[in-house]
Amino acid sequence: MxxxxxxxxxxxxxxxxxxxxxxxxxxxxxxxxxxxxxxxxxxxxxxxxxxxxxxxxxxxxxxxxxxxxxxxxETIDRAKDQQQSQQAARGGRGGMQQRGDHGGRGGDRGRDEIIQPTAKSGRRRLVEDQNLRDKDTLALYGVLRRTATLGVTKLVEELVELLIKDRREKPSESPELYHALIEANANHEHGSAGRVVTLLEEMQREGLEPSDRTCDAILKVLAVHPDYVLRAAVLEHLRVLWADLPADAHRNVVVGMLRDRQYEMALDRLDSMQSAGIRVEPWLWDMAIYVLCEADEIDEALALLKKRDALAELSYEPSVWAYVLDTASRAFHYNATLYVWRKRVEPGYLNPASGLCLNVLCTAARAGDPVLATDVFRVLGNRATVFEHQHYEMLIDTYLATDDVKTAISILSVMEGAKMAPDAATTRNLFKHLRADASRPHAALAVLQSLHEAGKPVPVAAVNVVLEALVHLMDLAGALDVYKTLHTLCARGPTVATFNALLRGCSSDASEADADEPLDADAADQDLTSDKKATAMFLAAEMRALAVAPDAVTYDRLILVCLRAPDCEDALRYYAEMRSRGWLPRPGTFAAVVKRLARDADFERAAEVLAQARDAGLELARTERWLEQVLWRRRRRDEAAEAGAGAGAEGEGRLAGFVRERLGARALGRGM
CATH class of the missing domain: 2.30.30.100 (SH3 type barrels.)
Structure with missing residues (x-):
C-alpha cells in the first residue's frame, strides 16, 4: 500500500x-x-x-x-523531493543546518552547523540546572547517550553545544553527536522526521556513514514520526550492509508501517519476526489489532487476535477484546463477533455493555445463530435488562433463519407472558416464512395448540399470522378452521386484524392484486360466489357480536366482497357508512365501485362516486378512459335507436360531460 x-x-x-x-x-x-x-x-x-x-x-x-x-x-520522484523539502523546512531546533558560512569540510563549519541556540535570553539552561558543565568529557558523553535514549531533546541540544564549543569536539570526528541528536527526535512533541533528514544530509557532507546503531535510532524516530521514504532508505542501507536488525528495530519498523497505514507490509513483518523467533511484545499485538479494527480490516484483526491468543504466555488486555467485539458487531462481522464472545464473554472474563449486546444480537440474527442470540439474552437477563420488542424480534429472526418455527413462536408466547403483546410488525418475518410452504401454517398451528395445552399464553398475533399465511396460499377454508379454534387458544379473542385477514380471503384476488388499478372487464364480470359473500356477512356479524370495532381496511374489503354479488346495494351501503366515518376507500376500490355502477347502467351514482374520488385528490385516469369507451359505445347504440333518452341517458350525459371535462383539462395541460 x-x-x-x-x-x-x-x-x-x-x-x-x-x-x-x-x-x-x-x-x-x-x-x-x-x-x-x-x-x-x-x-x-x-x-x-x-x-x-x-x-x-x-x-x-x-x-x-x-x-x-x-x-x-516521475510522480514517486517528485513526491520524494517535495516531502524532503517540506521536512527540511520544518526542521527548526535540533537540525544541524545553520545560517552563516558553509565553507570547506570539517573544522569550524561543522561546529557551526551542529550548534543550535537552545535558550532565550534570561532563561536558565538545563546544563547549569544539572551541574553538567564541570563534568569531564567522557562523563558528558555518557549523559548524552542516556538523555538521547530518553528523548530529552532540549538537554541533548545543550550537551552537544557544550561539547562542541567548550570541549572542542569535532562532529566530523565524533559521530556520537549526530547519533544523539537523531535519537532525541523520538520525542513525540519536539522531534520530527524532517530534522533527521537534515542531520543525515549533514553527515553525508561530513563524509560520515550512519552506523547500524544510528539506523536503529532512525527507525525508532520513524515509529513516532512516520516517513515511508526515509524508512525504506534506511532498510535498504542496512540490507546493503548485511546488518541484522535487533528486536527493538523490528518492532519500530512495524509501528511505523502501521502508522503509515501500510497494513499488509506490517503484517508481513510480524510474520517474519515470529518465523525468526523474535518476540512480539503484547503491546505490539494490541496496537496492530486496534489499528486494523479502526481501518475496518476486521478479517486481518481477527487473524491477528487468534495468533495472539495462541501464545498462552502473553497477558490479556480486556480493552482489546472489548474493542474488537464492539467493532466487529457494529460491522455485523459474524466470525469475529462469535470468536470474542466465546473466548471472553461466555467464560465471564468480559461483561459487555447493553448497547454492545444489542449489536451482537443483530449480528446473530443476520447470521442465523440462535445459540449466540440466546446467550446474549442470558447476559442481558443477568443484569435485569428490560427487554423491548426489538430484542425479541431479532431473536425470532435468528430462529427463523434456521427454520426453527417452534422456537420462534415460543418467543411470541414469552412476549405475551411478559405483558409485551406482539403485534403485526413483530410477526412480519414469520409471515414471510410461513407463506413460503403450504405445510408451514399447519405446523405453526400445531405449535400454538401444544403451547395452549402446556398452559402457556398464546398471543392473538400468532394466530393471525397463521390466518394470513393460509389466506395468502388461497386456503380460505383452512383459515376459517383456524378462526374457529382461536377462541379456545386465545383468551383475548379475535381482533380487527383477524377479521381483516379473513375478509381478504373472501374478496377477489384481482382487486387485491393491485389496489391502485381498476379491475379488468373480464375480472369485473365474475360474480363472487354466494358462499363467499355469506362468509363475509358472517364475519361482519361476528364483529358486531364481539364488539370488535371495524377500521378502514374492514370496510374496504367488505365493499370488494359485496361488489361481486348480483346485487351491489350492500357494497354501496358499506361505502356510504365508510364515508360517514371519515374514511376513504383505496384507489382500486373506488375504481371497482365506479365500474360496477357503470355496468349496471347506474351512471348517476357512478358520476357521483368518480367526483368524490376527484375531490379526495385521487387520480383514476385509467377508469376515466374505460368509462369514456363505455359511453362512446352507448352513444353509438343511442344514435341508432328511435326512442328518446330517459333518466339513465341523462345520467349518462352528465357522466360523459364530467369525463370529457377531465380529459379535456388534462389534454390542455399537456398542450401548454
Whole structure:
C-alpha cells in the first residue's frame, strides 16, 4: 500500500488501482483522504476476468477495498523531493543546518552547523540546572547517550553545544553527536522526521556513514514520526550492509508501517519476526489489532487476535477484546463477533455493555445463530435488562433463519407472558416464512395448540399470522378452521386484524392484486360466489357480536366482497357508512365501485362516486378512459335507436360531460 504522501503528490496524475475483487481501475486521481479513500475521474474499469470494460466519468473507491496502487515513476520522484523539502523546512531546533558560512569540510563549519541556540535570553539552561558543565568529557558523553535514549531533546541540544564549543569536539570526528541528536527526535512533541533528514544530509557532507546503531535510532524516530521514504532508505542501507536488525528495530519498523497505514507490509513483518523467533511484545499485538479494527480490516484483526491468543504466555488486555467485539458487531462481522464472545464473554472474563449486546444480537440474527442470540439474552437477563420488542424480534429472526418455527413462536408466547403483546410488525418475518410452504401454517398451528395445552399464553398475533399465511396460499377454508379454534387458544379473542385477514380471503384476488388499478372487464364480470359473500356477512356479524370495532381496511374489503354479488346495494351501503366515518376507500376500490355502477347502467351514482374520488385528490385516469369507451359505445347504440333518452341517458350525459371535462383539462395541460 502506498503512503498518503505519494497519493497527495499524485493528484491530477494517472493512477492504476487493483481491488481485492480482482477488478482494475485506471483513471486520474482527483482526491485522497486520510483513510486512503480515492476519487478518480476519466475512469476505465476492467473486470476481474479481463473480458469486460466500463468507462465512467468519475468513481469513488474505499481504501479498505484496495489491493495495490501503481503511479508513474516521475510522480514517486517528485513526491520524494517535495516531502524532503517540506521536512527540511520544518526542521527548526535540533537540525544541524545553520545560517552563516558553509565553507570547506570539517573544522569550524561543522561546529557551526551542529550548534543550535537552545535558550532565550534570561532563561536558565538545563546544563547549569544539572551541574553538567564541570563534568569531564567522557562523563558528558555518557549523559548524552542516556538523555538521547530518553528523548530529552532540549538537554541533548545543550550537551552537544557544550561539547562542541567548550570541549572542542569535532562532529566530523565524533559521530556520537549526530547519533544523539537523531535519537532525541523520538520525542513525540519536539522531534520530527524532517530534522533527521537534515542531520543525515549533514553527515553525508561530513563524509560520515550512519552506523547500524544510528539506523536503529532512525527507525525508532520513524515509529513516532512516520516517513515511508526515509524508512525504506534506511532498510535498504542496512540490507546493503548485511546488518541484522535487533528486536527493538523490528518492532519500530512495524509501528511505523502501521502508522503509515501500510497494513499488509506490517503484517508481513510480524510474520517474519515470529518465523525468526523474535518476540512480539503484547503491546505490539494490541496496537496492530486496534489499528486494523479502526481501518475496518476486521478479517486481518481477527487473524491477528487468534495468533495472539495462541501464545498462552502473553497477558490479556480486556480493552482489546472489548474493542474488537464492539467493532466487529457494529460491522455485523459474524466470525469475529462469535470468536470474542466465546473466548471472553461466555467464560465471564468480559461483561459487555447493553448497547454492545444489542449489536451482537443483530449480528446473530443476520447470521442465523440462535445459540449466540440466546446467550446474549442470558447476559442481558443477568443484569435485569428490560427487554423491548426489538430484542425479541431479532431473536425470532435468528430462529427463523434456521427454520426453527417452534422456537420462534415460543418467543411470541414469552412476549405475551411478559405483558409485551406482539403485534403485526413483530410477526412480519414469520409471515414471510410461513407463506413460503403450504405445510408451514399447519405446523405453526400445531405449535400454538401444544403451547395452549402446556398452559402457556398464546398471543392473538400468532394466530393471525397463521390466518394470513393460509389466506395468502388461497386456503380460505383452512383459515376459517383456524378462526374457529382461536377462541379456545386465545383468551383475548379475535381482533380487527383477524377479521381483516379473513375478509381478504373472501374478496377477489384481482382487486387485491393491485389496489391502485381498476379491475379488468373480464375480472369485473365474475360474480363472487354466494358462499363467499355469506362468509363475509358472517364475519361482519361476528364483529358486531364481539364488539370488535371495524377500521378502514374492514370496510374496504367488505365493499370488494359485496361488489361481486348480483346485487351491489350492500357494497354501496358499506361505502356510504365508510364515508360517514371519515374514511376513504383505496384507489382500486373506488375504481371497482365506479365500474360496477357503470355496468349496471347506474351512471348517476357512478358520476357521483368518480367526483368524490376527484375531490379526495385521487387520480383514476385509467377508469376515466374505460368509462369514456363505455359511453362512446352507448352513444353509438343511442344514435341508432328511435326512442328518446330517459333518466339513465341523462345520467349518462352528465357522466360523459364530467369525463370529457377531465380529459379535456388534462389534454390542455399537456398542450401548454
Amino acid at each position: 502506498l503512503p498518503l504522501g505519494l497519493l497527495t503528490a499524485a493528484q491530477g496524475n494517472p493512477i492504476l488501482v487493483e481491488l481485492k475483487s480482482g477488478e482494475t481501475i485506471n483513471g486520474h486521481l482527483v482526491n485522497c483522504d486520510t483513510y486512503m479513500n480515492l476519487t478518480l475521474k476519466e475512469v476505465v474499469t476492467t473486470s476481474a476476468d479481463g473480458k469486460h470494460f466500463f468507462r465512467l466519468s468519475e468513481t469513488y473507491i474505499r481504501g479498505n477495498n484496495i489491493k495495490f496502487l501503481r503511479v508513474p515513476d
